[in-house]
Amino acid sequence: xxxxxxxxxxxxxxxxxxxxxxxxxxxxxxxxxxxxxxxxxxxxxxxxxxxxxxxxxxxxxxxxxxxxxxxxxxxxxxxxxxxxxxxxxxxxxxxxxxxxxxxxxxxxxxxxxxxxxxxxxxxxxxxxxxxxxxxxxxxxxxxxxxxxxxxxxxxxxxxxxxxxxxxxxxxxxxxxxxxxxxxxxxxxxxxxxxxxxxxxxxxxxxxxxxxxxxxxxxxxxxxxxxxxxxxxxxxxxxxxxxxxxxxxxxxxxxxxxxxxxxxxxxxxxxxxxxxxxxxxxxxxxxxxxxxxxxxxxxxxxxxxxxxxxxxxxxxxxxxxxxxxxxxxxxxxxxxxxxxxxxxxxxxxxxxxxxxxxxxxxxxxxxxxxxxxxxxxxxxxxxxxxxxxxxxxxxxxxxxxxxxxxxxxxxxxxxxxxxxxxxxxxxxxxxxxxxxxx
Numbered sequence: 001x002x003x004x005x006x007x008x009x010x011x012x013x014x015x016x017x018x019x020x021x022x023x024x025x026x027x028x029x030x031x032x033x034x035x036x037x038x039x040x041x042x043x044x045x046x047x048x049x050x051x052x053x054x055x056x057x058x059x060x061x062x063x064x065x066x067x068x069x070x071x072x073x074x075x076x077x078x079x080x081x082x083x084x085x086x087x088x089x090x091x092x093x094x095x096x097x098x099x100x101x102x103x104x105x106x107x108x109x110x111x112x113x114x115x116x117x118x119x120x121x122x123x124x125x126x127x128x129x130x131x132x133x134x135x136x137x138x139x140x141x142x143x144x145x146x147x148x149x150x151x152x153x154x155x156x157x158x159x160x161x162x163x164x165x166x167x168x169x170x171x172x173x174x175x176x177x178x179x180x181x182x183x184x185x186x187x188x189x190x191x192x193x194x195x196x197x198x199x200x201x202x203x204x205x206x207x208x209x210x211x212x213x214x215x216x217x218x219x220x221x222x223x224x225x226x227x228x229x230x231x232x233x234x235x236x237x238x239x240x241x242x243x244x245x246x247x248x249x250x251x252x253x254x255x256x257x258x259x260x261x262x263x264x265x266x267x268x269x270x271x272x273x274x275x276x277x278x279x280x281x282x283x284x285x286x287x288x289x290x291x292x293x294x295x296x297x298x299x300x301x302x303x304x305x306x307x308x309x310x311x312x313x314x315x316x317x318x319x320x321x322x323x324x325x326x327x328x329x330x331x332x333x334x335x336x337x338x339x340x341x342x343x344x345x346x347x348x349x350x351x352x353x354x355x356x357x358x359x360x361x362x363x364x365x366x367x368x369x370x371x372x373x374x375x376x377x378x379x380x381x382x383x384x385x386x387x388x389x390x391x392x393x394x395x396x397x398x399x400x401x402x403x404x405x406x407x408x409x410x411x412x413x414x415x416x417x418x419x420x421x422x423x424x425x426x427x428x429x430x431x432x433x434x435x436x437x
Contacts (some may be wrong), residue, residue, distance in 0.1 A: 002038055002039075003038050003039035003040070003314060003315050003316030003319070004316045004319055004320065005038065006034055006035060006037065006038020006039060006316065007035050007038065007039070007311065007314065007316045007317070007320070009034060009038070010031045010032075010034035010035045010038070010311075011031070011345070011390070013027075013030070013031055013034065014027055014028070014031040014307065014389075014390045015388060015389045015390055018389045018390055018395065018405055019389050019405040019406060019409060020405075020406065021404050021405065021406060024300045024303045024304060024395050025299060025300070025303045027303075028051075028303040028304055028306055028307035029047070029051070029303075029307075031307050032046060032047065032050075032051050032306070032307050032310040032311075033046075033047070035310050035311055035314050035316070036310060036314070038316070039314040039315050039316050041310075041313070041314060046310050046313070047310075050306075050309045050310045050312075050313045051306045051307070051309060051310055052306070053309060054302075054305050054306035054307075054308065054309025054310070055302045055303060055305065055306035055309075056302075057305075058301065058302040058305045058306070059298060059299070059302050061258070062117075062258075062298065062301075062302075063298060064258075064262050065117065065118065065258060065261055065262060065265075066117060066121075066294040066297060066298040067290075067291050067294045067298075068262060068265035068266060068269065069117055069118040069120075069121035069122070069265060069294065070121050070290050070291065070293040070294035070297070070400075071265075071269060071287060071290030071291055071294070072118075072121060072122060072240075072244075072265050072268055072269050072272070072290070073121035073122055073124055073125055073290065073293075074125075074286060074289050074290030074293060075269060075272045075273070075280075075286060075290060076122070076125055076126075076237070076240070076241070076272060077125035078279075078280060078281075078286050079232065079237075079272060079276035079279045079280060080231040080232060080237070080276075080279055081231075081232055081236075081237035081238075081240070081272065081276065082125035082126045082128075082129060082237075083129050083231055084231045084232050084233065084234045084236075084237035084238075085126050085234055085237050085238050085241070086126050086127075086129035086130050086133075087129075087231075087234070088234040088238075089101045089105075089126075089130060090130065090133060096134055098127075098130035098131050098133070098134040098136055099136065099140060099144045099195075099198050099199070099202060100195060101130060102123065102127045102130065102131075102141065102144040102145060102148065103144050103147055103148045103194075103195065103198075104148075105123060105126075105148070106119055106123060106144070106145055106147075106148025106149050107148050107149075107152060107153050109122070109123070109149075109245065110148065110149045110153040110154070110160075110162070111153040111157065111160055111161075116149040116150070116154075116393060117297070117301075117393070117396065118244070118261060118265065119145075119148075119149055120145060120149075120396075120397050120400050120401070121294075121400065122241060122244070123145065124145075124400055124401055127141055127144070127145070127401075128141070128212075128214070128401075131212045132212045132214060134212075135206075135211045135212055136202055136205065136211075136212055137205050137210040137211060137212055137213075138212060138213065138401065138402065138403050138407070138408070139403060139407045139408040139411060140198060140201050140202060140205065140411060141401060141403075142397065142398060142401055142403050142407075142408035142411065142412055143198060143201070143408065143411035143412050143414070143415050144198060145397060145401070146387065146393075146394065146397060146412050146415070146416055147194050147198070147412075147415040147416065149393075150383060150387055150393065150416050151190050151194065151383060151415070151416060151419060151420060152187045152190050152191060154349065154383050155349075155379040155380045155382060155383040155420070156182075156183050156186040156187045156190060156376070156379070156380050156383075156423065156427075157183055157184075157187045158176070158177040158178070158179075158180040158183040158184065158376075159176050159177045160176065161176070163350050164349050164350055164353060164379050164382050164383065165379050167350060167353045167354060167357070167378075168353065168357070168374070168375040168376075168378045168379055169375065171357045171361045172361070172365070172371040172372075172374060172375050173371070174371050174372050174375045178371070178372040178375040178376055179372045179373050179375060179376035179377075179431075181430070181435060182373070182376045182377075182380075182427050182430045182431070182435065183376055185426065185430070186380060186423040186426055186427055189422075189423055189426060190419055190420075190423055193419055193422075194415045194419055197411075197414050197415055197419075198411075198415065201411055215402045217293075217402055232275065232276055232279065236275050236276075239271065239275070240268040240269075240271045240272045240275070241268070243264065243267055243268045243271055244264040244265060244267075244268045245264075246264075247260070247263060247264035247267060247268075248260050248261055248264045251263055251264065293400075296399055297396040297397075297399045297400050298396075300392070300395045300396050300399050301392035301393070301395065301396045302392075304347055304390055304391070304392040304395060305348075305392055307390075308346050308347060308348065308351070311345065311346070312346070317345070320341075320342075320345060330432065331364045331367045331368070331369035331374075332369065332373065332374075332377055332428045332431040332432055333428060334360070334364070335356075335360075335364060335369075335374060335377050335378060335381060335428075336377060336381045336424050336425075336427070336428050338356050338360060339352050339353060339356045339378055339381040339382050339384075340352070340381050340382075340384045340385045340421070340424065341385070342355050342356050343381075343382050343384065343385050343386035344384075344385030344386065344388055346386075347386060347388065347390045347391045347392060348386055348391070348392070349382035349383055349386040350382070352382050352386060353378055353379075353382050356378070357378065361374075369431075370431065370434075373430075373431035374431075376427060376431075377424070377427045377428065377431055380420070380423055380424050380427045381420075381424045381427075383416070383420040384417060384420040384421045384424055385417060385421075387412065387413075387416040387417055387420075388417065389405055389409055394409070394412065
């Protein structure tokens with residue numbers, strides 16, 4: 001019991017301090033120490049083995065992806081490609097529809113298989129131009145990006161290549177399009193309510209006099225007058241972005257996912273240099289700035305993963321997993337609650353799915369639950385509590401776009417946690433009614 005209490009105190013500490021703007025690196029270490037001490041773990045082993053292995057393992061796996069993604073994002077900003085693409089989007093959709101444009105582009109990229117971190121690095125320099133011209137505050141930009149990459153194409157939309165949709169397929173031997181009716185209905189609900197909330201916040205911000213305030217990393221001035229001098233043609237600007245998507249889709253079947261993304265980004269970087277060489281004042285400095293920009297988002301995400309590694313090694317974690325697994329409800333209700341609780345504890349949707357299905361997947365099938373309904377429900381439920389303030393993606397995305405939990409998390413909570421929990425309830429009701437196909 002002491003270990004469980006210690007973990008809860010630790011989690012509350014992490015959530016509150018991160019929300020108040022503390023750096024995630026010391027917060028994750030202090031939080032890990034609280035878990036280790038309350039669970040009577042060997043403190044040195046918890047920090048030097050569990051924490052260090054979690055941190056180092058994540059950095060080793062994702063360093064290249066983060067570096068190339070940040071480099072590419074810096075490159076399309078410096079070359080003016082981001083502005084050229086943004087101005088074209090404004091011409092097509094109108095500046096006032098900047099939030100919708102960001103959400104749609106994010107949805108398309110993530111449904112195409114592009115990693116959410118890469119989407120952020122690529123989209124950030126484009127989105128800031130859109131929001132600057134539309135005079136929409138930065139806090140809403142964070143909600144748009146996380147709404148686009150953390151809801152529909154992460155979980156509910158049939159056929160999405162997200163890991164949260166692939167893991168249940170391997171457990172239940174179901175297609176990625178399992179329970180399409182449930183997936184489509186919940187996706188539509190999410191899109192309608194999510195955009196309604198965002199538009200409400202846009203109007204509220206305008207009424208309060210909130211505007212977009214550029215920061216140095218935006219490469220913008222406070223002047224929002226459109227200046228196309230020296231910008232590439234929008235078709236040239238967007239070509240490298242399309243190359244990333246096409247190569248990822250083409251290479252995923254022959255290369256590991258991370259390798260496919262790395263190759264796509266590398267080719268796009270070389271292509272951007274080739275098409276815009278005369279527009280880059282200092283090619284070497286651009287490369288340096290891009291690579292350096294990847295370090296803090298990578299370490300921030302790795303730190304929360306490392307904290308999770310200590311948590312997973314603690315006796316209290318297994319106690320909480322056992323409690324979740326012993327929920328004696330309808331199989332679909334048990335699934336919704338269990339996946340959400342574990343995803344919230346670990347701060348990871350995929351982690352929540354794997355732990356839950358390893359312990360409960362076969363049992364739920366033996367209870368007579370429909371595999372397709374379980375597949376879709378597991379995927380949808382995992383997107384609920386996983387985006388609490390300590391989630392690695394939330395921490396990193398805020399770092400990339402230059403905002404804080406205090407400024408932006410309220411809106412993120414509304415369009416990710418609240419909406420995802422709501423559609424989880426819808427998915428449970430549809431599963432219990434047998435509406436899946």
